[in-house]
Amino acid sequence: MAENKWQAHRAGILNYWYYDEAEFEFADGRLMLRGSNGSGKSVTMQSLVTVLLDGVKRADRLDSFGSRSRRIEEYLLGEKEISSYDERTGYLYLEYKRENSEQYITTGIGLHARRGNTKVDFWGFILQNGRRIGQDFQLYKLGRDAETGKEQKIPMSRKELEFAIGRDGRVTTEQREYMAMVNQHVFGYQSLEQYEELMQLLIQLRSPKLSRDFRPSVIYEILNDSLPVLSEEDLRPLSETLENMERTKLSIEQLEREKSSFDRVCQAYDRYNQAVLADRGLMAARYEALLSQQAQKQKENEQGIREARAREAEAHRRQQELSVEMESLQEEQEQLRGHEAYKAAREKEERTHELQEIRAEHREKDKKFLEKRRRGVEVQDNLQQEEQRLEKLRADAEDRLDDMESLADVTDFRSHASFVQAFSLSDGQADEQFRLWLSSCKAYTSELAEVRKMLQEYERMQQKNAELEQELGKERQQLDDLRIQMEHQMESLEDACAVHGVDPAAVAEAINARIVAAN
16 A cells, blocks of 8 residues: 655745745656746745754755855845845745645744844744645735725734634744654654754755756765664664674574484384384284273173162161161050159259259359459459549540640630639539530630731732832833833834825824734
8 A cells, every 4th residue: 555645735925035925736756847047946845944944044044056145134224235124924835745645734924124123023834634725824914005995904913813723723932843743743753853853965966056967977976964873773783784794694503403303302203102102003913902891891790780789778678677667666665665664763863954054054053153253353353443444534635734834824815714613524414514614725726827827828818019110110111112212213213204294193094993903
């Protein structure tokens, strides 16, 4: 099954160089740019490769010759002599499509520059979940020109882009994070170092000297220069592999020698097995003769079993005869029981049995008496121990009352004095009084806890008040800075209006109208 890889499908430019808006369609991931000198082929190529792949916007990366003569803000604002832009926001994007399915993903960068300010604001983004620029997603919003009233496309700011993308993508202001994002979702290299090596290769391949000297030797030199230098760490696995191959070869030779020896052992073992098999055959013959003898013995045993069963039937018949005889003897015994001598012997036996029971009862009572006497001594000892323990508990209770008196003074628990006067260990209501005492202590503890919470809340509010005062000071400082910036901007505006002969009030009114429309 063929891999369903990502392919470049469409590239786009918005408010960049001298383009207001442009799109470039790829055919199976390929694009050819044709045009006369100065038509923008080089600018377009170097803006797409490799800026859109890693977000690096240094001057030497933007120029295919490696020159630093032109920076990114000049591509965005144009040349000062022929461009009227002093501030501009632009976008570059590249749409990818799966080779064998209708899946799309878009990566791009946004730029914002002001003339005279060397810092260019950068943000990179990725658009997922099938959303496509120009179809169900736009990088601009529609507005009207303050002077002409015509409808115009205003590129979105970074925050507006974040809101528009939502959960269907991601926006970042970090170049390394954007590069990692493109690698993760499009190229899939295991590390950023490998992805950076790809960027270096692309920079070498886009070099214009290929068009002047298209020879295999030149291409070989470019590709060779783009390869990273192999370190000792990189070469160590190769050397270890070669060593392992040598050891494996020696091991194979040793195994072949061992196999030859093992084959000789197997031959001797086969001869031994043949001899053992012959012995087992002779033994099987002997066992067959023994089995025949055992079968004869089994027949004899079965005959013995039949004779034993016959004897068992005879014994059962004899048992029935004896049972009849025993019933006759029992009847004779019943008749003899009515005789006087039999009655006297039976009465003697009963009196002897009663005497034995009386003696056993007497012994049992003596045993219980001794047990009760012993338990009485134990109870007396336990009573003395309990009295000692009670005395100790009373002393301990007095100590606890003293400790409670000290704690009541510290915590200002005024109900303690009344409870102490009403409490007595010898009072039958002491348990009830102590439960009331304990309930009052718990209620007072809850009140103290509430007071503690209120104090903590008061301290927290004081701290928050101090933080708010600091934030208010910062906000006031920022407001003063903004007012100073606004005054400088108004002065610059008045100077520009004076140069171009435009009424400053009308320009200020137009700016306010655009701000209101944007909000």
